[in-house]
Amino acid sequence: MPGTHLILLRHGESTWNADDRFAGWVDIPLTDGGREEAIRAGHAITEAAVLPDVVHTSLLRRAISTANTVLDTTDRHWIPVRRTWRLNERHYGALQGCSRGDIRDKFGADQFKRWRRSFDEAPPPLEPGSPWGQDREIRYQSSCVDVPKTESLHDVTTRLLPHWTGSVVPDLRSGKTVLVVAHGNVLRTLLIHLHGIPRSEADQIQISTGEPLWLTLDESLRPM
Numbered sequence: 001m002p003g004t005h006l007i008l009l010r011h012g013e014s015t016w017n018a019d020d021r022f023a024g025w026v027d028i029p030l031t032d033g034g035r036e037e038a039i040r041a042g043h044a045i046t047e048a049a050v051l052p053d054v055v056h057t058s059l060l061r062r063a064i065s066t067a068n069t070v071l072d073t074t075d076r077h078w079i080p081v082r083r084t085w086r087l088n089e090r091h092y093g094a095l096q097g098c099s100r101g102d103i104r105d106k107f108g109a110d111q112f113k114r115w116r117r118s119f120d121e122a123p124p125p126l127e128p129g130s131p132w133g134q135d136r137e138i139r140y141q142s143s144c145v146d147v148p149k150t151e152s153l154h155d156v157t158t159r160l161l162p163h164w165t166g167s168v169v170p171d172l173r174s175g176k177t178v179l180v181v182a183h184g185n186v187l188r189t190l191l192i193h194l195h196g197i198p199r200s201e202a203d204q205i206q207i208s209t210g211e212p213l214w215l216t217l218d219e220s221l222r223p224m
Contacts (some may be wrong), residue, residue: 003216003224005050005177008187011066012037012210020100023062024092025134025147030065037210038066042073044212045179052179054080054171056163058087059139060183066210067181085145086163089183093123093150096132117203118153119192125149153202157189164190172221187213194223 012034016023030038045051051074057067064083071077095103095115104112115123126133126149134140135147148155171178180187188205191197194215197205207213216224 003218004172004175004221006172006215006217007045007050007052007177007179008190008207008213008215009041009066009070009179009181010184010187010207010209010211011060011062011181012041012069014062014209017209022092022095022098022100022103024089024096024132025060026096026132027061030062034062034209035065035069038069039073041066041210041212042070045070046074048212048214050177050214051076052079053176054082055179055181056082056084056087056168056171057181058089058183058186059083059085060088063087063181063183067179070179070181082167084163084167085140085143086159087180087182087186090153090156090185091126091148091151093126094130095123096126096130113203119199119202120152120154122150122152122155153185153189153192154199156185157193160186160189161193164193169221172217184209194221 012030014023014028014034015031016026016028018031055067055071057063067081071079114121133147140147168178168180180190184207187207188202191205192199192202218224
């Protein structure tokens with residue numbers, strides 16, 4: 001098939017998706033349903049006959065577990081996997097660990113929507129010493145990652161694009177079919193970048209868990 005192929009996949013349902021809580025950088029596992037979603041995603045990729053040559057994923061287990069399950073299901077467990085914190089979910093600041101319903105009730109539906117869906121507004125920062133913080137985790141300390149206290153979608157774009165241009169793009173340019181297994185907000189910002197979607201429309205993009213998105217890219221790596 002003509003063009004360069006990019007598969008985007010949001011991880012399967014996590015336990016905090018099921019509980020309707022903000023996860024962000026908190027390392028939450030998949031539910032049984034999330035593992036089934038990953039298996040179905042693998043079958044869908046196999047049936048489409050566009051199998052990945054390389055995988056890019058975050059440092060969070062819900063994405064890693066999803067990627068591993070997809071690779072097992074597609075019999076591609078042997079291909080290279082590139083992991084980076086730059087594909088981590090958006091850091092939700094002080095909202096991490098909180099029930100979405102409680103935040104909506106406390107701050108109102110309009111503020112709740114802006115924190116979740118606007119491009120430029122970040123939630124309040126996480127307090128030092130919070131049990132939902134990651135600044136002391138070895139996975140980030142060993143890579144000298146400056147763990148954020150909160151992030152907007154603009155912030156996610158800023159830390160995502162160096163990995164896109166420095167690692168994903170070279171894989172695509174070399175003719176590889178690339179699978180990116182990441183998180184809802186990361187994939188939203190990537191789609192905004194690829195399609196040139198106005199930032200004012202960022203809140204309109206919805207990405208379901210466990211459903212592969214297949215993009216065919218032209219020579220400029222724009223969706224055809």
